[in-house]
Amino acid sequence: MRPIRMHTLLPLLILALLPLSASAEKWDTLSPTAQQILSPLEQTWETLPRSEQKSFIGVAEAYPSLPPEKQQRLISQIQKWADLSHTQRERAREKFTAFSKVPEEKREAVKQMVREQEAQPAKP
Numbered sequence: 001m002r003p004i005r006m007h008t009l010l011p012l013l014i015l016a017l018l019p020l021s022a023s024a025e026k027w028d029t030l031s032p033t034a035q036q037i038l039s040p041l042e043q044t045w046e047t048l049p050r051s052e053q054k055s056f057i058g059v060a061e062a063y064p065s066l067p068p069e070k071q072q073r074l075i076s077q078i079q080k081w082a083d084l085s086h087t088q089r090e091r092a093r094e095k096f097t098a099f100s101k102v103p104e105e106k107r108e109a110v111k112q113m114v115r116e117q118e119a120q121p122a123k124p
Contacts, residue, residue, distance in 0.1 A: 025057065034060035037075070040082035 027045045030038065037060045041048070048056070059078070063071060084092065102110050 025053065030057070030060070033064070037063050038078065040079045044082065 027035070027042060034057060035042070038045070038056055041056060045053070056078075059074065063074060066074065081089070099107070099110065
């Protein structure tokens with residue numbers, strides 16, 4: 001399994017953690033458009049925390065207003081998130097929380113350090 005790449009999940013994590021006013025719903029009550037956008041999450045939708053469901057509903061609502069390249073990236077990120085195990089998702093949330101505490105002027109240096117670490121071959 002490939003390591004979690006924080007820089008590829010960061011935008012989705014930001015959206016997933018935003019508080020939104022939409023209420024959590026059962027999969028069948030989502031709009032057809034939301035179901036299509038969030039389809040990688042269908043199998044695990046009922047197990048997601050209500051707050052995460054709300055955030056993803058917000059993502060689906062914002063999707064139509066995004067430029068095509070950002071729509072493509074968002075779909076890719078949703079798929080990557082759906083492919084993560086529960087433990088990997090928790091670890092990604094922990095990394096996001098830690099990263100959000102880094103002063104803004106040091107964030108680019110931290111991102112570069114993570115990229116360099118990820119580029120190193122995995123130890124056997």
